[in-house]
Amino acid sequence: MTTKVAIIGSGNIGTDLLIKCLRGHPDLEPTALVGIDAASDGLARARRLGVATTDRGVQGLIDMSGFHEVDIVFDATSAKAHEANAAALAPHGKRLVDLTPAAIGPYVIPVVNADQHLTSQNINMVTCGGQATIPIVHAVSRVTPVPYAEIVASIASRSAGPGTRANVDEFTETTSKAIEVVGGARRGKAVIVLNPAEPPMLMRDTVFCLIDDLDDELRARITESVESMVTEVARYVPGYRMKQKVQFTRIEEDEPLRTLLPDEPRPRWKVSVFLEVEGAAHYLPAYAGNLDIMTSAALEVAERLAAHSAAPHAREVV
Known part of the structure; x- marks a missing residue:
């Protein structure tokens, strides 16, 4: 039926x-x-x-x-x-x-x-950026608390039609809120970039999660959680993939975080995940992974x- x-x-x-x-x-x-x-x-x-x-x-x-x-x-x-x-x-x-x-x-x-x-x-x-990045924020937050998560969605300018352009403000507001509500971050922020490059670029997404502490066991658990989530999303979005391994970077003491987390204890580590989304080209070009x-x-x-x-x-x- x-x-x-x-x-x-x-x-x-x-x-x-x-x-x-x-x-x-x-x-x-x-x-x-x-x-x-x-x-x-x-x-x-x-x-x-x-x-x-x-x-x-x-x-x-x-x-x-x-x-x-x-x-x-x-x-x-x-x-x-x-x-x-x-x-x-x-x-x-x-x-x-x-x-x-x-x-x-x-x-x-x-x-x-x-x-x-x-x-x-x-x-x-949510949004195209939310669909691409919130699974990753969730993959980290289900392993360890995420005081702050930030995503940057870069899409080909050609793939942004009138509706997308009219809704840029709603994109950032909706995605930021969903990073918290669905992704599990205590505070979320979203940025969208319309890249005018020719030939048009594939959709690229960057996910930054700040976490409090890190040891070898937690590093392995976060990596496994993120890789597993990428596999799950790719089941219905075959062009969804990581561009490199999950990155872990110690946050230097002089790195300014007060504007991001004014009332939170200072996180010590940043988890970075770099994604690419290639469209299936059923109707839209392959570079329009954001719509796909x-x-x-x-x-x-x-x-x-x-x-x-x-x-x-x-x-x-x-």
Whole structure:
């Protein structure tokens, strides 16, 4: 039995979601792609693939004859648009997977906490940087306390569409908060860099975790935890990988940390993890790993939602 899904947003992310869904997710049946530009490439591709379309936004989706059969709606628009879309869909009881930084629902990283939120009506996929880096912060924090974690997500400028550019502030705020709530750091910070290099670069992510102390046993446990987490993420994002071994650096006494942790005991070690994300190039170029990891993570969550709904013990969504 398949779960019927609809996708709001006919841009890069929404179109990539559609193609991924058709190619490799037989348990999810895309029934509609929703946009607001009748001439968009995404809507044209969907029609060629036999998927129903509308250029009247969320209201056009609601008015479709098969809307009542849709169980999961992906929103690949923008943070502001998602607020309106969620309000319009709320009376209809649809489950929303939000790929914007709106953060109306709980933050979800599939390998960290997806199973805790399978009854949530609205699931937020944080950001591309969050999907790439928060698993690593969690991998460190499940071994030892992390007073502070900072991530830097560098993406090709070409892969940043209008929605991404409009949501840069929301990106940093949502990702920073999710580093704490999901990653387990006591304080989190996120930075995004739109790199204009030509040819476009692959997505690169740097994760810094400050920790209090370190010995050989803890070093080995952190390394094993991080490497294991990378393997788990790569199961649904094959282009996700570490660029080098986990780095451990002693923090010098004259290194200024007061602005980062003004009221905390001074950490003594920095754990650094350097990542690269290469896209699967289903619809987007391989350099757009930032978008690929979002669509892959969203589909991973949707599959878990569908499996949970189909299970004998599944209860009504609340």
